[in-house]
Amino acid sequence: MPDASAGRRPSGELEASVLAALWAADGHAMTPADVQRELGSSLARTTVTTILARLHDKGTVSRTRSGRGYAYLPVQDSPGLAARRMRTELDKSGEDDRHTVLARFVSELAPDDEALLRTLLAQADRAETAGRSAGPDGGLAG
Template identity: 35%
Template sequence: MTRLGELERAVMDVLWDRDGGTAGVSVREVAEALKERDLAYTTVMTVLDRLAGKGMVERERTGRAWSYRPAASREAHIAQLMLDALDLADAPSGGSGRDAALVRFARSVTGTEAEILRAALTDEAPGRRD
C-alpha cells in the first residue's frame, strides 16, 4: 500500500471524515475544508486525481464534476500500513524479523490497547463457535 504524503493525508482525512458511504465529496468541498492551507482548486483536483490513480479513492461523474470517496476506511488503510511494515521486517531476515517486530509492538501497547488486541484475537480464534 502506498504511504501518503502530507497533503494527500490531509485530503484523505477530509474524505474519511465526510464519507457517509454513499455520496462522494467534490473537489470544491475538499478545497473548502482545507481553506486554511490556501490551496488552489487545481492543486486539490490534482491530488485527488493522483489518489484515484493510486487506488486510494473512487470517483464518480456527477454532472460535469467528479465526486470522490475513499476506496477503503481509515482503519483498513492503517491496518494495511501496519501489515506492510511487518512485511518489511521479514525482508532481510527471512521471517524472524516479523516475529520480533510483533513482540516488540505487543510489549509497547498500553493496557487498554492490549485488551482490545486480546479481544480481537479471541473473536478470530480458530474453532471458536458463536
C-alpha cells in the first residue's frame, strides 16, 4: 500500500513559505493570487487561500477586504513570531511546570546565547528600574 504522505511537504513548510512571501512584500498587503505568484510554485490558489485563512485564525496575519476576497499582512516580523511561539509554548506548560520548562530551556542554551540572554535581562531590569523612578511628568520622583 503506497504511503499517502510520500508527496507531502513537512508540516508547517507551506505556512513558512507563505509567511516568507508576506514578509518580503515589505508591508504591502497581498492577496492569495499575489502570494501564489510570489511563491512561483504549482500550488493551487485555493491551497494558498486555505493557508492564509489558517494563519489568520492563529492570529499570525491580519486581513482586509480586497474585492471579493481578502488581502493579508503579517502581524509580526519573523523574530517577533518566533518569540510569540516560544511564549505560547511556555504558557501551555502551566504554572506548575513553568519553572521546570524555563530551567531546562536555559540549561540547554549555548554559552553565547546564555550570555546574550543575561545581557537582555539586565537591560530590561535597568529599563524597568528607570521607569519606576521617573515621576508622572518624566522627571525623577522624589
